[in-house]
Amino acid sequence: MTDSLADFNAFRSRMNDLIAGKSNLTINRFFALDSRAYDAGALGTKTKEMLGLVASLVLRCDDCITYHVVRSAEEGATDEEIFEVFAVGLVVGGSIVIPHLRRAVARLEEVRASR
Amino acid sequence: MTDSLADFNAFRSRMNDLIAGKSNLTINRFFALDSRAYDAGALGTKTKEMLGLVASLVLRCDDCITYHVVRSAEEGATDEEIFEVFAVGLVVGGSIVIPHLRRAVARLEEVRASR
Amino acid sequence: MTDSLADFNAFRSRMNDLIAGKSNLTINRFFALDSRAYDAGALGTKTKEMLGLVASLVLRCDDCITYHVVRSAEEGATDEEIFEVFAVGLVVGGSIVIPHLRRAVARLEEVRASR
Amino acid sequence: MTDSLADFNAFRSRMNDLIAGKSNLTINRFFALDSRAYDAGALGTKTKEMLGLVASLVLRCDDCITYHVVRSAEEGATDEEIFEVFAVGLVVGGSIVIPHLRRAVARLEEVRASR
Amino acid sequence: MTDSLADFNAFRSRMNDLIAGKSNLTINRFFALDSRAYDAGALGTKTKEMLGLVASLVLRCDDCITYHVVRSAEEGATDEEIFEVFAVGLVVGGSIVIPHLRRAVARLEEVRASR
């Protein structure tokens, strides 16, 4: 694990501002759409964040995993629930998911320790 | 859409039997593990099937999508809920998901028509 | 090659209508965003369609390739230009791109024959 | 399974000729490089074909799988050996590999029946 | 962002030399083919570098993105043009592209600052 959660958030925030400032309409609309996609509807936000987490895990996107681990925990997902999300992702995506699972678990530890 | 759901199930069942008969221990254990991964635990089966569905969608595996659309519907997921799963998969996976989304929706229509 | 271009377009159009009718706001906004992403800006539409084509090729999405082959040809891309897009996609994406390249070339023949 | 092995080979051969005739130097050199990559060296051709097979399986490229199943069988790989290649691919790539595994096994049956 | 552009280039250069020295004919020919794939033809080099950039972005290969951001800028691509390439990649590849987009923008800043 290279960066702490604080470093991750600082870089993320700085780059999001820089990207938004470039005024590319397609990119800015995509970011708006992305942030609304997890709002509660027929499914609650916790479920949607877990959907985002398993999708990020099988696509092996560490930063996306970090984001959805943090959000799932904020929405009240327990360790048991999050590990069941991890289990589905592992079976669907295979052993190449394992390195990302290790980093996801390290992030979850960091989230739990920071409360 | 090439095959009907009945054709899909017939081919799937015939090949699963053929594979099981080859007695490769790793393969047979993986199939057993796969079928148990969606059993209810801290998360219910409906939620787990929707996790499998979004993972299949972003990985763009049509047969996997078909399987989890059928199972999600069997577990009581409504069209609204399934479309919210599709929406998360579309935002996470981008426009390359769209052709698979079209086929997923056609499958869902087929499932609803066959009740 | 299973479907003709006419069949492809008919299925695409029918499913797009069905999806739009479900009124999932995230999905409908994504479709709107997708259709505007290739409008001329600092780069012309022909260049953007070729960008969409190479992205579809390396991601190995046959329906997306079909769409962007048709659109690139409509925007005036020559066979030589389209094959140079294919060449970049082949080197970046490797030999797994080849089956999709074969189908892309068959589509291009179909497009040229239908003029 | 849509096409027979004979249909697959006919389409493959026709499109390869069409592509070669376009005289794109990068594409033609890539095809030459691809066909030499499996020549015997420090590793024998059978081993290299099995490497190509597992790579095609985890990347979920049905046509590539068909090609390497045929070539592995021609080089003398037994069913037991090919299923061990499949097993590694399944564990590495996860359950999304299963639909491709089913089609791979159907192809292997077709190859064995055509001898 | 772990490494500076200078560190990236130094590691890249050192490993390329080491790989070339191993005299694997397939690998060395692939490297030669790769470096010629962006030469001007029916399409100019700037366009080809932008094709390489969008392909690298949707395949989420940070080092490839860095290489093509540098080369696109050297060929005269403006920030507006590069952001339109990013926009196509984002819509095609979805929100999992975002972390790579952030790093791509940081690289572009580094390139612009080093002129």
Place this chain on the structure above:
Amino acid sequence: MTDSLADFNAFRSRMNDLIAGKSNLTINRFFALDSRAYDAGALGTKTKEMLGLVASLVLRCDDCITYHVVRSAEEGATDEEIFEVFAVGLVVGGSIVIPHLRRAVARLEEVRASR
């Protein structure tokens, strides 16, 4: 290259213990299955490790590549053999494999230096 092989192994070992301690049955069975998948059968362990290596290379999983480079070397694979595995992976997976190939070669150097 961020971490040394020793750091990689320490993090890997610590996280594996932490994951095992969570007692998620699916995850723990998957880990057991993964570790048995490379046992000698109709194919020897060296061949299976090289299959795991090429699969990891085309899927661009650096940690998986590190693991299988180490294991292939332990099973007696020579540099020439490992570079032929790399060559197949490069042709199958394309130029996006190159950054992972560079890191794989750096790992191989580290393994050879540590004997």
